[in-house]
Amino acid sequence: xxxxxxxxxxxxxxxxxxESCFLLRSFYVIVPEIIPPGYQVAKVETVxxxxxxxxxxxxxxxxxxxxxxxxxxLTSVSVGEGGRIFSVSARDNSGLExxxxxxxxxxxxxxxxxxxxxxxxxxxxRSCFLxxxxxxxxxxxxxxxxxxxxxxxxxxxxxxxVEGQGVDAYPTGVFSLDRDTGDLLLLKAVDREEFPxxxxxxxxxDKHTNVERWYFSLxxxxxxxxxxxxxxxxxxxxxxxxxxxxxxxxxxxxATDRDEIYTDHVKIKYTLVSGSDMFTIHPETGVITTTTNTxxxxxxxxxxxxxxxxxxxxxxNGLFATSTATIALSDINDNPPTFxxxxxxxxxxxxxxxxxxxxxxxxxxxxxxxxxxxSKFVITKGNENGNFRIVxxxxxxxxxxxxxxxxxxxKTNDVQLQITAQNVALLNGSSATWQSIPxxxxxxxxxxxxxxxxxxxxxxxxxxxxxxxxxLTSPHxxxxxxxxxxxxxxxxxxxxxxVSFGLLGIMTILCPVVLLLLLFxxxxxxxxxxxxxxxxxxxGDTGRIPLKSNTEAPDDSMAWE
Numbered sequence: 001x002x003x004x005x006x007x008x009x010x011x012x013x014x015x016x017x018x019e020s021c022f023l024l025r026s027f028y029v030i031v032p033e034i035i036p037p038g039y040q041v042a043k044v045e046t047v048x049x050x051x052x053x054x055x056x057x058x059x060x061x062x063x064x065x066x067x068x069x070x071x072x073x074l075t076s077v078s079v080g081e082g083g084r085i086f087s088v089s090a091r092d093n094s095g096l097e098x099x100x101x102x103x104x105x106x107x108x109x110x111x112x113x114x115x116x117x118x119x120x121x122x123x124x125x126r127s128c129f130l131x132x133x134x135x136x137x138x139x140x141x142x143x144x145x146x147x148x149x150x151x152x153x154x155x156x157x158x159x160x161x162v163e164g165q166g167v168d169a170y171p172t173g174v175f176s177l178d179r180d181t182g183d184l185l186l187l188k189a190v191d192r193e194e195f196p197x198x199x200x201x202x203x204x205x206d207k208h209t210n211v212e213r214w215y216f217s218l219x220x221x222x223x224x225x226x227x228x229x230x231x232x233x234x235x236x237x238x239x240x241x242x243x244x245x246x247x248x249x250x251x252x253x254x255a256t257d258r259d260e261i262y263t264d265h266v267k268i269k270y271t272l273v274s275g276s277d278m279f280t281i282h283p284e285t286g287v288i289t290t291t292t293n294t295x296x297x298x299x300x301x302x303x304x305x306x307x308x309x310x311x312x313x314x315x316x317n318g319l320f321a322t323s324t325a326t327i328a329l330s331d332i333n334d335n336p337p338t339f340x341x342x343x344x345x346x347x348x349x350x351x352x353x354x355x356x357x358x359x360x361x362x363x364x365x366x367x368x369x370x371x372x373x374x375s376k377f378v379i380t381k382g383n384e385n386g387n388f389r390i391v392x393x394x395x396x397x398x399x400x401x402x403x404x405x406x407x408x409x410x411k412t413n414d415v416q417l418q419i420t421a422q423n424v425a426l427l428n429g430s431s432a433t434w435q436s437i438p439x440x441x442x443x444x445x446x447x448x449x450x451x452x453x454x455x456x457x458x459x460x461x462x463x464x465x466x467x468x469x470x471x472l473t474s475p476h477x478x479x480x481x482x483x484x485x486x487x488x489x490x491x492x493x494x495x496x497x498x499v500s501f502g503l504l505g506i507m508t509i510l511c512p513v514v515l516l517l518l519l520f521x522x523x524x525x526x527x528x529x530x531x532x533x534x535x536x537x538x539x540g541d542t543g544r545i546p547l548k549s550n551t552e553a554p555d556d557s558m559a560w561e
Contacts, residue, residue, distance in 0.1 A: 028103045028129050028216075035077040035104075042102060044069035044088060053093040060086030071102070079104050103129075133219040134184070138192040139227060145176070145185035148220065151202070159207055164200040166220070171195060175220070177202070184218075192222040193258045224260035229319035230268050230309045231256055236325035238288065241332055242297040243429035246290055250279065250327055253286035255309045269314030273322060275305025283314070288325070297329040298365045333372035334430035337362040337397075337421040344439045349446050350409040358439065360390075360399035362421050371425040375399065380436060381418035388417060401439065409445040416440050 029042055041063065044056060058065045062077050063086060071088065084104040091097045134149045151160075159179065166174035175198070176185050184200070202216040238251035259265035270286040272279065278295065281288050288305075295303075305325050312318030340361045348357060366372035377390045377399035387405045392398070399419065407415070420436040427433075 027100060028105055031079055031104050033079055035073045035079065037073055037075050039073045039077075041071045041073060041104070044071065044090075044100075055091050056088065057091075058086060058088050062086075101132075105129075128215045128217070131216055131218045133221050135221045135223050136186055136190060137223045138225055139189050140186070141189075145187050147183045148175075148186045149184040149218070151182040151184060151216075158213065159205050161203045161205070162200060163203065164198070165195075166198040167200060174198065175200060184220075190222050192224050192260065193228060195222065197221050224263060224265055226259055226265040226311065226319060228258040228265075229321050230266075230311050231258075231321060232307075232309065232323050236307065236323055237328070238325065239328045239330050240290065240295070242295050242329040243293060243332060243334060244290060244295065245293050248290045250288040250290060251325075253281065253288065253307050253309070253325065255286065255321075257311055259311070264312050264315075266311060267313045268309050268311055269318075271308045271310070271314070273306035273308050275303060275327075278303065279305055279327065281307065288327070295329055297331050297367075298335065301329055303327045303329070331367035331370060331372055332428045333366055333423055333425040334428060334432075335365040335372075336427060336430075336432050336434055337364045337375045337423060338435055339421060339437050341437070343437055345442070346439065347442045347444060348403060348407065349444045351406045351446060352403055353406045355403050356400060357388075357403055357441075358401040359393075360401065360419060360421075360437075360439075362397065362399070364397070364423070366423075372423060373397070374424045376422045376424055378420045378422060379417055380420045382416050387415070390419065407441075407443045409443050413443045413445075414441060415443065 027042070031039075031041060035041065044065065056065045056067075056069060058071060062073060062075055063071055064074055065071050065088060077084070085101055086104075087099050087101050089097050089099045136146075136148050140146060160177065160182070162175070162177040162184070163169075166172070167176070174187060174190060176187060177183070178185060198220040200218045200220060202214075202218065203212055204214040204216070205212050233254040233256050236253065240248060240250045253270060255268050255270075257266040257268060268286075269283050270281045271283065272281050276291075278290065278292050279288055280291050286309075303326075305327065306322055307325050308320055308322045310318045310320035340363065344358055344360070346357055348355075360377065362375050364373045364375065375392050375397050377392060379388060379390055385405070387403060387407055388401060389404045390399050390401045393400055399421065401419070417439045418436050419439055420434050422434050
């Protein structure tokens with residue numbers, strides 16, 4: 001029985017349509033525990049090899065292979081429970097050598113892989129074998145069905161069924177088995193990226209007893225073709241400081257490819273299509289670096305470069321994709337604040353304190369509302385006595401100059417300050433320095449009478465220029481009445497005018513008082529006159545003879561007399 005089974009088993013070619021000589025990678029043969037000399041183990045039938053030049057050899061000295069492909073035992077061979085393995089090779093005039101492993105399996109091994117089937121025979125067993133993987137090329141464009149594995153056919157007492165992925169499990173309808181020839185057929189194109197491998201099982205049953213005798217497991221690997229272009233991963237947005245040195249790392253461009261890993265199909269080359277005048281990219285890692293130190297945010301805040309990724313390590317037949325990457329320049333404090341004017345002249349009265357004297361605006365090209373833009377003012381000269389202080393307006397970024405301690409005209413009649421404008425952050429990446437400007441103060445004397453009254457008028461500050469050139473200083477500095485008429489003819493004239501205006505102020509107050517007093521006296525006089533007249537009219541009640549007017553009409557009795 002075993003002899004008949006072995007002698008009728010043939011080893012077939014994997015792909016009959018290929019011109020080169022190929023052998024099945026492995027084959028399992030059931031043999032008795034002791035193989036006698038002259039026992040034919042198997043027969044190798046070559047297809048696709050040059051029959052005249054083909055040379056068949058066996059790598060086990062206990063066996064030989066004849067010219068017709070029959071493998072025969074030379075001596076008595078004992079097959080242990082673990083089986084026995086030897087190889088058979090075939091070489092033709094093409095120079096290529098193909099090898100096949102022959103697995104000798106004795107029947108005692110069946111006890112390690114047993115599984116009951118149905119109710120016909122509860123003692124039946126089966127043997128499980130794992131075949132070497134087979135392969136198929138994805139997106140095959142030839143005719144279908146296509147033979148991908150020639151398993152060989154058992155003699156007529158056995159029937160083989162196929163199951164698993166690609167047959168009766170998802171995705172179905174990919175493979176089928178020709179039971180007459182033992183060929184595994186590919187029915188349609190497959191996609192490695194969708195399903196990279198298939199696990200298929202072959203179940204061999206005895207036709208007469210319906211007992212499952214063997215189970216073969218085969219893995220079909222889908223070979224990759226370069227059918228997927230590389231893709232960018234993540235946003236292509238990077239930031240680098242302005243004026244950074246050449247060679248500074250900007251960022252890394254990440255890409256992926258769905259094709260088979262560890263092959264040239266996923267070996268990506270990175271190149272810059274545009275922007276190479278200021279940036280460069282590593283062809284293998286995708287790291288972008290700068291090539292210059294002249295990047296200036298104040299001139300151009302964002303740079304856009306085009307990146308190309310191509311598989312096959314950039315070969316002309318490689319698939320590629322392009323995209324744009326945005327490189328933003330972050331701000332550094334490379335621009336100091338600059339003054340709007342070269343100097344300021346301000347007039348201040350003596351004895352004034354806690355008063356805003358001047359607003360000093362500045363300009364800064366750095367990023368607004370950052371420490372590189374915010375100004376910090378410092379009085380670097382002329383404030384040794386602490387008469388002034390300066391702060392920054394957080395809304396306008398101007399310098400606000402105050403007088404904090406009164407000035408004395410007799411001690412100092414003019415003061416010169418030096419104001420320096422800085423930033424909250426230190427200067428960086430620039431050879432520029434902090435700028436300074438002078439601020440000149442003219443101290444005016446205040447006379448005693450006006451100082452006591454504390455009279456002041458609307459703003460109007462005069463400098464030391466001639467009377468024909470009167471100029472206003474800070475709009476925030478109020479001016480006294482006498483300052484409108486101050487001239488540069490000397491302190492004597494200024495003092496005399498201050499005294500005259502003091503007397504005028506006294507007269508202005510006294511005149512209304514005198515007028516009120518005169519009105520009061522006139523009122524008293526009229527009241528007295530009225531009272532005297534009333535007393536004369538009431539004199540008949542005191543026994544006096546009333547006076548009669550000579551214009552009264554005569555009595556009637558006296559008239560007739």
